Amino acid sequence: MENLDNKVLFAKKGIKNTKQRNMTYNILMQENLPVTAELIFLKLKEADEKISLSTVYRILEVFISKGLVIKRNLSEDNMAVFEINNMEHKHHLICYCCKKMQVIKGCPLGAYEKILQEQTDYDISGHRLEIYGYCPDCKEKK
Known part of the structure; x- marks a missing residue:
C-alpha cells in the first residue's frame, strides 16, 4: 500500500518510508475529521496489518514532529485526536x-x-x- 506521493513527501521531511507509516498516513488522508490513534489502529488491523497501538502512537509522533500531522486534545474528555496538517x-x-x-x-x-x-x-x-x-x-x- 505504498503511495509514491507519500514516498516523496517522507523523503522531503526526512522520514523513513515504511509500509506501516504509509498505511497510517493514508488512513489520515482519507479522514475528513480528526481521529483517535485507536481508530487508526483498528483500521490497520482491518487491513490485516500486524501492528501494535504503541507503534501507531510512535508513527504519529514522528508525523507531528515533522509537521505532517496535528494533534489536538479535545477538552471535554482530554481525548487526543490526529489529523493531517493541511495548513487550514x-x-x-x-x-x-x-x-x-x-x-x-x-x-x-x-x-x-x-x-x-x-x-x-x-x-x-x-x-x-x-x-x-x-x-x-x-x-x-x-
Whole structure:
C-alpha cells in the first residue's frame, strides 16, 4: 500500500518510508475529521496489518514532529485526536453524546484576536475553538 506521493513527501521531511507509516498516513488522508490513534489502529488491523497501538502512537509522533500531522486534545474528555496538517485554520462542533465532530466553516475570532492584542499587548499567534452540544441524531434520542 505504498503511495509514491507519500514516498516523496517522507523523503522531503526526512522520514523513513515504511509500509506501516504509509498505511497510517493514508488512513489520515482519507479522514475528513480528526481521529483517535485507536481508530487508526483498528483500521490497520482491518487491513490485516500486524501492528501494535504503541507503534501507531510512535508513527504519529514522528508525523507531528515533522509537521505532517496535528494533534489536538479535545477538552471535554482530554481525548487526543490526529489529523493531517493541511495548513487550514478550522474549528469543530462536537456532540457530547456520540462524540461526532463537524467542521465549522469560517472563523469569527480574527477580529477579536486583534482587539485582544491591542488591549493586552500579547503577540497572539493562534487559537482553537471547540463548541459542544448535541447533534441532531442524539438530540432526537433524548
